[in-house]
Amino acid sequence: MKLLVLIALIPLALIAGIIAFALVFGGPSDPPPMPSINNPFKNVDFSDMAATRRFAARFVRFSPPHRRAVLSQRRRLPPPPSTQPTDTSGSLCPSALPL
Numbered sequence: 001m002k003l004l005v006l007i008a009l010i011p012l013a014l015i016a017g018i019i020a021f022a023l024v025f026g027g028p029s030d031p032p033p034m035p036s037i038n039n040p041f042k043n044v045d046f047s048d049m050a051a052t053r054r055f056a057a058r059f060v061r062f063s064p065p066h067r068r069a070v071l072s073q074r075r076r077l078p079p080p081p082s083t084q085p086t087d088t089s090g091s092l093c094p095s096a097l098p099l
Contacts, residue, residue: 053072056069
């Protein structure tokens with residue numbers, strides 16, 4: 001019987017010792033801040049973004065005004081089509097170039 005009590009008390013004493021050690025020495029320190037996480041968009045140029053288009057959205061048909069939300073969207077227009085003829089591979093057609 002004494003052996004079972006001893007087997008139960010040894011892990012409890014070990015856990016208590018680990019907790020006391022962590023409290024006395026303060027545990028791990030905080031890591032320094034990472035600039036790649038804190039400033040991910042610091043050098044990004046947002047000046048060429050499309051204008052914001054806002055519209056009202058409803059969650060349910062015929063919903064009351066307090067259930068409506070204003071959403072916004074940025075839509076980029078596709079680039080204008082090329083004025084030079086191209087063949088199916090995407091390269092310039094030598095037969096269509098002026099001489």
